[in-house]
Amino acid sequence: MTAKEFPSRLLENAVNEFATLPGIGRKSAFRLVMSLLKRDPAAVERFGETILRLHREIKYCKICNSISDTDICSICSDEKRDRSVICVVENIPDVMAVESTRQFKGLYHVLGGIISPVDGIGPSDLKIDTLEERVRAGGIREVILALSATMEGDTTNYYIYRKLSPYNIAITTLARGVAIGDELEYTDEITLGRAINNRNPYQQ
Amino acid sequence: MTAKEFPSRLLENAVNEFATLPGIGRKSAFRLVMSLLKRDPAAVERFGETILRLHREIKYCKICNSISDTDICSICSDEKRDRSVICVVENIPDVMAVESTRQFKGLYHVLGGIISPVDGIGPSDLKIDTLEERVRAGGIREVILALSATMEGDTTNYYIYRKLSPYNIAITTLARGVAIGDELEYTDEITLGRAINNRNPYQQ
Numbered sequence: 001m002t003a004k005e006f007p008s009r010l011l012e013n014a015v016n017e018f019a020t021l022p023g024i025g026r027k028s029a030f031r032l033v034m035s036l037l038k039r040d041p042a043a044v045e046r047f048g049e050t051i052l053r054l055h056r057e058i059k060y061c062k063i064c065n066s067i068s069d070t071d072i073c074s075i076c077s078d079e080k081r082d083r084s085v086i087c088v089v090e091n092i093p094d095v096m097a098v099e100s101t102r103q104f105k106g107l108y109h110v111l112g113g114i115i116s117p118v119d120g121i122g123p124s125d126l127k128i129d130t131l132e133e134r135v136r137a138g139g140i141r142e143v144i145l146a147l148s149a150t151m152e153g154d155t156t157n158y159y160i161y162r163k164l165s166p167y168n169i170a171i172t173t174l175a176r177g178v179a180i181g182d183e184l185e186y187t188d189e190i191t192l193g194r195a196i197n198n199r200n201p202y203q204q
Numbered sequence: 205m206t207a208k209e210f211p212s213r214l215l216e217n218a219v220n221e222f223a224t225l226p227g228i229g230r231k232s233a234f235r236l237v238m239s240l241l242k243r244d245p246a247a248v249e250r251f252g253e254t255i256l257r258l259h260r261e262i263k264y265c266k267i268c269n270s271i272s273d274t275d276i277c278s279i280c281s282d283e284k285r286d287r288s289v290i291c292v293v294e295n296i297p298d299v300m301a302v303e304s305t306r307q308f309k310g311l312y313h314v315l316g317g318i319i320s321p322v323d324g325i326g327p328s329d330l331k332i333d334t335l336e337e338r339v340r341a342g343g344i345r346e347v348i349l350a351l352s353a354t355m356e357g358d359t360t361n362y363y364i365y366r367k368l369s370p371y372n373i374a375i376t377t378l379a380r381g382v383a384i385g386d387e388l389e390y391t392d393e394i395t396l397g398r399a400i401n402n403r404n405p406y407q408q
Contacts, residue, residue: 007278010262011258011271013258014254021239022235022239032225036225044259046221051240054217054248067211
Protein backbone atom coordinates (compact mmCIF):
# COMPACT_ATOMS: atom_id res chain seq x y z
CA MET A 1 0.00 0.00 0.00
CA THR A 2 1.88 3.07 -1.17
CA ALA A 3 1.25 6.55 0.17
CA LYS A 4 0.04 7.63 -3.26
CA GLU A 5 -3.11 5.58 -2.98
CA PHE A 6 -4.48 7.24 0.16
CA PRO A 7 -7.62 9.20 -0.72
CA SER A 8 -6.95 11.68 2.08
CA ARG A 9 -3.87 13.30 3.58
CA LEU A 10 -5.51 13.33 7.04
CA LEU A 11 -6.05 9.59 6.79
CA GLU A 12 -2.51 9.05 5.59
CA ASN A 13 -1.08 11.13 8.46
CA ALA A 14 -3.08 9.16 11.01
CA VAL A 15 -1.92 5.85 9.51
CA ASN A 16 1.68 7.09 9.54
CA GLU A 17 1.39 8.04 13.22
CA PHE A 18 -0.05 4.67 14.24
CA ALA A 19 2.63 2.90 12.20
CA THR A 20 5.33 4.50 14.39
CA LEU A 21 4.09 2.49 17.38
CA PRO A 22 6.10 -0.65 18.22
CA GLY A 23 4.72 -3.81 16.62
CA ILE A 24 2.23 -1.90 14.44
CA GLY A 25 2.88 -2.18 10.71
CA ARG A 26 1.23 -0.03 8.05
CA LYS A 27 -1.56 -2.55 7.41
CA SER A 28 -2.44 -2.78 11.11
CA ALA A 29 -2.19 1.01 11.41
CA PHE A 30 -4.66 1.42 8.56
CA ARG A 31 -7.05 -1.06 10.16
CA LEU A 32 -6.84 0.81 13.50
CA VAL A 33 -7.48 4.19 11.89
CA MET A 34 -10.44 2.83 9.91
CA SER A 35 -11.88 1.43 13.14
CA LEU A 36 -11.55 4.87 14.74
CA LEU A 37 -13.38 6.45 11.79
CA LYS A 38 -16.25 3.99 12.14
CA ARG A 39 -16.77 4.98 15.75
CA ASP A 40 -18.96 7.44 17.50
CA PRO A 41 -17.31 10.88 16.99
CA ALA A 42 -17.27 11.48 20.76
CA ALA A 43 -15.22 8.30 21.24
CA VAL A 44 -12.59 9.42 18.73
CA GLU A 45 -12.46 12.84 20.37
CA ARG A 46 -11.91 11.16 23.75
CA PHE A 47 -9.17 8.95 22.28
CA GLY A 48 -7.21 11.93 20.95
CA GLU A 49 -7.77 14.01 24.09
CA THR A 50 -6.63 11.16 26.34
CA ILE A 51 -3.32 10.94 24.49
CA LEU A 52 -2.81 14.70 24.64
CA ARG A 53 -3.69 14.81 28.35
CA LEU A 54 -1.39 11.87 29.05
CA HIS A 55 1.51 13.79 27.66
CA ARG A 56 0.59 17.23 29.00
CA GLU A 57 -0.46 16.31 32.51
CA ILE A 58 1.51 13.24 33.47
CA LYS A 59 4.08 13.72 36.22
CA TYR A 60 7.00 11.77 37.55
CA CYS A 61 7.14 11.31 41.31
CA LYS A 62 9.76 13.64 42.84
CA ILE A 63 10.82 10.90 45.24
CA CYS A 64 10.81 7.60 43.32
CA ASN A 65 10.56 8.79 39.62
CA SER A 66 7.55 6.58 38.98
CA ILE A 67 4.68 7.86 36.88
CA SER A 68 2.11 9.84 38.83
CA ASP A 69 -0.83 12.21 38.54
CA THR A 70 0.65 14.28 41.37
CA ASP A 71 4.09 15.55 42.40
CA ILE A 72 4.45 12.71 44.89
CA CYS A 73 3.07 9.35 43.73
CA SER A 74 0.35 7.41 45.54
CA ILE A 75 2.87 4.86 46.84
CA CYS A 76 5.38 7.38 48.22
CA SER A 77 2.57 9.34 49.86
CA ASP A 78 0.93 6.25 51.38
CA GLU A 79 1.62 6.46 55.13
CA LYS A 80 0.76 2.77 55.59
CA ARG A 81 3.77 1.60 53.56
CA ASP A 82 7.10 0.68 55.11
CA ARG A 83 9.27 3.73 54.48
CA SER A 84 12.46 1.96 55.57
CA VAL A 85 12.67 -0.37 52.55
CA ILE A 86 13.35 0.76 48.97
CA CYS A 87 12.91 -1.59 46.02
CA VAL A 88 15.13 -0.43 43.13
CA VAL A 89 13.71 -1.17 39.67
CA GLU A 90 14.64 -0.35 36.11
CA ASN A 91 11.38 1.20 34.93
CA ILE A 92 7.72 1.88 35.65
CA PRO A 93 6.25 -1.43 34.38
CA ASP A 94 8.55 -3.12 36.93
CA VAL A 95 6.88 -1.14 39.74
CA MET A 96 3.53 -2.43 38.49
CA ALA A 97 4.88 -6.00 38.21
CA VAL A 98 6.14 -5.98 41.82
CA GLU A 99 2.94 -4.29 43.04
CA SER A 100 0.84 -6.98 41.36
CA THR A 101 2.51 -9.64 43.58
CA ARG A 102 1.08 -7.86 46.66
CA GLN A 103 4.16 -9.13 48.53
CA PHE A 104 5.97 -5.82 48.91
CA LYS A 105 4.85 -3.04 51.21
CA GLY A 106 7.85 -0.71 51.00
CA LEU A 107 8.72 2.13 48.62
CA TYR A 108 10.30 2.13 45.15
CA HIS A 109 13.06 3.85 43.27
CA VAL A 110 12.85 3.85 39.48
CA LEU A 111 16.30 4.10 37.85
CA GLY A 112 14.90 4.89 34.40
CA GLY A 113 17.12 2.31 32.75
CA ILE A 114 20.07 0.04 33.36
CA ILE A 115 23.84 0.45 32.87
CA SER A 116 24.51 -0.70 29.30
CA PRO A 117 27.79 0.36 27.67
CA VAL A 118 26.59 -1.11 24.35
CA ASP A 119 23.64 1.32 24.35
CA GLY A 120 25.81 4.14 25.71
CA ILE A 121 23.94 4.22 29.04
CA GLY A 122 26.22 4.97 31.95
CA PRO A 123 25.52 5.46 35.70
CA SER A 124 25.10 9.23 35.22
CA ASP A 125 22.15 8.60 32.87
CA LEU A 126 20.26 6.83 35.66
CA LYS A 127 18.69 8.09 38.88
CA ILE A 128 21.41 6.54 41.05
CA ASP A 129 22.47 9.84 42.66
CA THR A 130 18.96 10.47 43.94
CA LEU A 131 18.85 6.92 45.31
CA GLU A 132 22.03 7.62 47.25
CA GLU A 133 20.49 10.89 48.51
CA ARG A 134 17.46 9.01 49.81
CA VAL A 135 19.73 6.58 51.67
CA ARG A 136 21.95 9.37 52.98
CA ALA A 137 18.90 11.20 54.34
CA GLY A 138 18.49 8.28 56.77
CA GLY A 139 15.63 6.08 57.91
CA ILE A 140 16.38 3.41 55.30
CA ARG A 141 17.07 -0.07 56.60
CA GLU A 142 17.14 -2.08 53.36
CA VAL A 143 17.57 -1.54 49.63
CA ILE A 144 16.31 -4.39 47.43
CA LEU A 145 17.94 -4.52 43.99
CA ALA A 146 15.16 -5.84 41.73
CA LEU A 147 16.83 -5.54 38.33
CA SER A 148 16.85 -7.93 35.39
CA ALA A 149 18.84 -11.15 35.75
CA THR A 150 21.11 -10.08 32.87
CA MET A 151 24.70 -8.93 32.57
CA GLU A 152 23.50 -5.32 32.50
CA GLY A 153 21.43 -5.96 35.62
CA ASP A 154 24.42 -7.51 37.37
CA THR A 155 26.64 -4.56 36.40
CA THR A 156 24.07 -2.08 37.70
CA ASN A 157 23.60 -4.10 40.89
CA TYR A 158 27.34 -4.04 41.49
CA TYR A 159 27.62 -0.30 40.80
CA ILE A 160 24.77 0.51 43.21
CA TYR A 161 26.17 -1.92 45.79
CA ARG A 162 29.51 -0.06 45.71
CA LYS A 163 27.75 3.31 46.04
CA LEU A 164 25.60 2.25 48.98
CA SER A 165 27.98 -0.02 50.87
CA PRO A 166 29.36 2.88 53.02
CA TYR A 167 25.88 3.28 54.53
CA ASN A 168 24.73 1.04 57.34
CA ILE A 169 21.90 -0.69 55.44
CA ALA A 170 21.11 -4.16 54.13
CA ILE A 171 21.47 -4.49 50.35
CA THR A 172 19.59 -7.48 48.95
CA THR A 173 18.72 -8.88 45.53
CA LEU A 174 15.82 -10.97 44.30
CA ALA A 175 16.10 -14.73 44.84
CA ARG A 176 17.22 -16.58 41.74
CA GLY A 177 15.83 -20.03 41.13
CA VAL A 178 13.62 -22.24 39.04
CA ALA A 179 10.55 -20.26 37.98
CA ILE A 180 7.22 -21.66 39.13
CA GLY A 181 5.79 -23.80 36.35
CA ASP A 182 9.19 -24.37 34.73
CA GLU A 183 10.32 -27.90 33.87
CA LEU A 184 13.73 -28.79 35.25
CA GLU A 185 14.77 -30.32 31.95
CA TYR A 186 14.49 -26.96 30.22
CA THR A 187 15.96 -24.78 32.98
CA ASP A 188 19.37 -23.38 32.09
CA GLU A 189 22.33 -24.74 34.08
CA ILE A 190 23.26 -21.43 35.75
CA THR A 191 19.76 -20.94 37.16
CA LEU A 192 19.63 -24.60 38.21
CA GLY A 193 23.07 -24.36 39.82
CA ARG A 194 22.01 -21.30 41.81
CA ALA A 195 18.75 -23.00 42.79
CA ILE A 196 20.69 -25.99 44.18
CA ASN A 197 23.12 -23.79 46.10
CA ASN A 198 20.30 -21.68 47.55
CA ARG A 199 18.08 -24.66 48.39
CA ASN A 200 15.54 -24.23 51.19
CA PRO A 201 14.17 -26.65 53.83
CA TYR A 202 11.21 -28.55 52.41
CA GLN A 203 7.89 -27.18 53.61
CA GLN A 204 4.75 -29.28 53.53
CA MET B 205 -2.86 -6.48 35.33
CA THR B 206 -5.77 -5.02 37.28
CA ALA B 207 -6.74 -1.38 37.16
CA LYS B 208 -5.85 -1.01 40.83
CA GLU B 209 -2.16 -1.39 40.09
CA PHE B 210 -1.88 1.57 37.75
CA PRO B 211 0.20 4.29 39.39
CA SER B 212 -1.66 6.98 37.45
CA ARG B 213 -5.21 7.52 36.31
CA LEU B 214 -3.99 9.31 33.15
CA LEU B 215 -1.91 6.28 32.27
CA GLU B 216 -4.81 3.96 32.99
CA ASN B 217 -7.17 6.02 30.82
CA ALA B 218 -4.71 5.96 27.94
CA VAL B 219 -4.28 2.19 28.25
CA ASN B 220 -8.06 1.75 28.35
CA GLU B 221 -8.45 3.82 25.18
CA PHE B 222 -5.80 1.87 23.27
CA ALA B 223 -7.33 -1.40 24.47
CA THR B 224 -10.60 -0.49 22.69
CA LEU B 225 -8.84 -0.78 19.32
CA PRO B 226 -9.41 -4.04 17.43
CA GLY B 227 -6.73 -6.65 18.06
CA ILE B 228 -5.11 -4.65 20.88
CA GLY B 229 -5.32 -6.30 24.29
CA ARG B 230 -4.53 -4.60 27.60
CA LYS B 231 -0.92 -5.77 27.64
CA SER B 232 -0.28 -4.46 24.13
CA ALA B 233 -2.12 -1.25 24.98
CA PHE B 234 0.14 -0.73 27.99
CA ARG B 235 3.23 -1.33 25.88
CA LEU B 236 2.01 1.18 23.26
CA VAL B 237 1.29 3.84 25.88
CA MET B 238 4.68 3.33 27.55
CA SER B 239 6.34 3.72 24.15
CA LEU B 240 4.48 7.01 23.67
CA LEU B 241 5.67 8.24 27.06
CA LYS B 242 9.28 7.45 26.19
CA ARG B 243 9.07 9.61 23.08
CA ASP B 244 9.90 13.17 22.33
CA PRO B 245 7.00 15.26 23.77
CA ALA B 246 6.46 16.91 20.37
CA ALA B 247 5.91 13.47 18.80
CA VAL B 248 3.22 12.57 21.35
CA GLU B 249 1.58 15.95 20.83
CA ARG B 250 1.55 15.31 17.08
CA PHE B 251 0.09 11.83 17.59
CA GLY B 252 -2.83 13.13 19.64
CA GLU B 253 -3.43 16.11 17.35
CA THR B 254 -3.43 13.89 14.26
CA ILE B 255 -6.21 11.75 15.70
CA LEU B 256 -8.25 14.80 16.69
CA ARG B 257 -7.75 16.39 13.26
CA LEU B 258 -8.66 13.13 11.52
CA HIS B 259 -12.00 13.14 13.23
CA ARG B 260 -12.68 16.88 13.11
CA GLU B 261 -11.59 17.63 9.56
CA ILE B 262 -12.14 14.47 7.54
CA LYS B 263 -14.85 14.64 4.93
CA TYR B 264 -16.78 12.16 2.87
CA CYS B 265 -16.99 12.86 -0.84
CA LYS B 266 -20.45 14.21 -1.75
CA ILE B 267 -20.44 12.15 -4.92
CA CYS B 268 -18.91 8.76 -4.12
CA ASN B 269 -18.91 8.74 -0.24
CA SER B 270 -15.20 7.93 -0.13
CA ILE B 271 -13.00 9.60 2.46
CA SER B 272 -11.64 12.95 1.38
CA ASP B 273 -9.96 16.13 2.57
CA THR B 274 -12.36 18.14 0.43
CA ASP B 275 -16.10 18.10 -0.39
CA ILE B 276 -15.41 16.27 -3.65
CA CYS B 277 -12.66 13.63 -3.47
CA SER B 278 -9.52 13.68 -5.61
CA ILE B 279 -10.83 10.82 -7.80
CA CYS B 280 -14.27 12.35 -8.49
CA SER B 281 -12.68 15.71 -9.28
CA ASP B 282 -10.01 14.23 -11.56
CA GLU B 283 -10.98 15.25 -15.10
CA LYS B 284 -8.70 12.60 -16.61
CA ARG B 285 -10.78 9.73 -15.25
CA ASP B 286 -13.53 7.99 -17.21
CA ARG B 287 -16.73 9.49 -15.81
CA SER B 288 -18.96 6.97 -17.60
CA VAL B 289 -17.95 3.96 -15.45
CA ILE B 290 -18.76 3.55 -11.75
CA CYS B 291 -17.15 0.83 -9.63
CA VAL B 292 -19.42 0.02 -6.67
CA VAL B 293 -17.56 -1.08 -3.51
CA GLU B 294 -18.47 -1.87 0.06
CA ASN B 295 -16.07 0.47 1.87
CA ILE B 296 -13.13 2.84 1.60
CA PRO B 297 -10.32 0.24 1.90
CA ASP B 298 -11.87 -1.41 -1.18
CA VAL B 299 -11.40 1.84 -3.13
CA MET B 300 -7.74 1.78 -2.14
CA ALA B 301 -7.44 -1.91 -3.05
CA VAL B 302 -8.86 -1.34 -6.56
CA GLU B 303 -6.77 1.83 -7.00
CA SER B 304 -3.62 -0.09 -6.10
CA THR B 305 -4.17 -2.39 -9.11
CA ARG B 306 -3.88 0.69 -11.42
CA GLN B 307 -6.25 -1.15 -13.78
CA PHE B 308 -9.32 1.03 -13.24
CA LYS B 309 -9.65 4.58 -14.49
CA GLY B 310 -13.33 5.24 -13.77
CA LEU B 311 -15.12 6.57 -10.70
CA TYR B 312 -16.27 4.85 -7.50
CA HIS B 313 -19.36 4.57 -5.36
CA VAL B 314 -18.88 3.52 -1.73
CA LEU B 315 -21.98 1.79 -0.31
CA GLY B 316 -20.77 2.00 3.29
CA GLY B 317 -21.58 -1.65 3.92
CA ILE B 318 -23.34 -4.64 2.47
CA ILE B 319 -26.87 -6.03 2.83
CA SER B 320 -26.73 -8.37 5.82
CA PRO B 321 -30.00 -9.34 7.51
CA VAL B 322 -28.03 -11.10 10.28
CA ASP B 323 -26.40 -7.78 11.22
CA GLY B 324 -29.64 -5.87 10.66
CA ILE B 325 -28.26 -4.01 7.63
CA GLY B 326 -30.87 -3.45 4.93
CA PRO B 327 -30.74 -1.60 1.58
CA SER B 328 -31.88 1.66 3.21
CA ASP B 329 -28.77 1.67 5.44
CA LEU B 330 -26.54 1.79 2.37
CA LYS B 331 -25.89 4.48 -0.22
CA ILE B 332 -27.87 2.69 -2.93
CA ASP B 333 -30.33 5.55 -3.52
CA THR B 334 -27.51 7.97 -4.32
CA LEU B 335 -26.03 5.37 -6.70
CA GLU B 336 -29.35 5.25 -8.54
CA GLU B 337 -29.43 9.06 -8.63
CA ARG B 338 -26.00 9.13 -10.23
CA VAL B 339 -27.17 6.65 -12.89
CA ARG B 340 -30.46 8.50 -13.43
CA ALA B 341 -28.56 11.76 -13.95
CA GLY B 342 -27.14 10.18 -17.11
CA GLY B 343 -23.73 9.87 -18.72
CA ILE B 344 -23.09 6.47 -17.11
CA ARG B 345 -22.34 3.60 -19.47
CA GLU B 346 -21.32 0.86 -17.02
CA VAL B 347 -21.65 0.00 -13.33
CA ILE B 348 -19.15 -2.58 -12.04
CA LEU B 349 -20.30 -4.42 -8.91
CA ALA B 350 -17.06 -5.07 -6.98
CA LEU B 351 -18.44 -6.54 -3.77
CA SER B 352 -17.22 -9.48 -1.70
CA ALA B 353 -17.71 -12.97 -3.15
CA THR B 354 -20.00 -13.88 -0.23
CA MET B 355 -23.69 -14.49 0.18
CA GLU B 356 -24.12 -10.91 1.44
CA GLY B 357 -22.22 -9.66 -1.60
CA ASP B 358 -24.40 -11.72 -3.92
CA THR B 359 -27.57 -10.42 -2.24
CA THR B 360 -26.40 -6.83 -2.54
CA ASN B 361 -25.37 -7.39 -6.18
CA TYR B 362 -28.83 -8.73 -6.96
CA TYR B 363 -30.58 -5.85 -5.17
CA ILE B 364 -28.54 -3.24 -7.03
CA TYR B 365 -28.98 -5.12 -10.32
CA ARG B 366 -32.77 -4.97 -9.89
CA LYS B 367 -32.60 -1.24 -9.03
CA LEU B 368 -30.44 -0.35 -12.03
CA SER B 369 -31.82 -2.72 -14.68
CA PRO B 370 -34.42 -0.18 -15.91
CA TYR B 371 -31.59 2.11 -17.02
CA ASN B 372 -29.82 1.53 -20.29
CA ILE B 373 -26.39 0.68 -18.86
CA ALA B 374 -24.12 -2.36 -18.63
CA ILE B 375 -24.00 -3.95 -15.16
CA THR B 376 -20.93 -6.14 -14.63
CA THR B 377 -19.29 -8.01 -11.76
CA LEU B 378 -15.69 -8.94 -11.04
CA ALA B 379 -14.39 -12.09 -12.72
CA ARG B 380 -14.37 -15.10 -10.38
CA GLY B 381 -11.60 -17.63 -10.76
CA VAL B 382 -8.50 -19.19 -9.29
CA ALA B 383 -6.49 -16.49 -7.50
CA ILE B 384 -2.98 -15.94 -8.82
CA GLY B 385 -0.56 -17.96 -6.68
CA ASP B 386 -3.28 -20.38 -5.50
CA GLU B 387 -2.70 -24.11 -5.78
CA LEU B 388 -5.52 -25.94 -7.55
CA GLU B 389 -5.56 -28.67 -4.90
CA TYR B 390 -6.62 -26.13 -2.28
CA THR B 391 -9.08 -24.13 -4.38
CA ASP B 392 -12.68 -24.65 -3.33
CA GLU B 393 -14.90 -26.48 -5.83
CA ILE B 394 -17.28 -23.58 -6.50
CA THR B 395 -14.44 -21.24 -7.47
CA LEU B 396 -12.84 -24.00 -9.53
CA GLY B 397 -16.15 -24.80 -11.24
CA ARG B 398 -16.67 -21.15 -12.17
CA ALA B 399 -13.07 -20.93 -13.38
CA ILE B 400 -13.63 -23.91 -15.72
CA ASN B 401 -16.91 -22.52 -17.05
CA ASN B 402 -15.38 -19.10 -17.64
CA ARG B 403 -12.16 -20.42 -19.16
CA ASN B 404 -10.24 -18.15 -21.55
CA PRO B 405 -8.14 -18.87 -24.68
CA TYR B 406 -4.55 -19.63 -23.69
CA GLN B 407 -2.22 -16.69 -24.20
CA GLN B 408 1.52 -17.13 -24.53
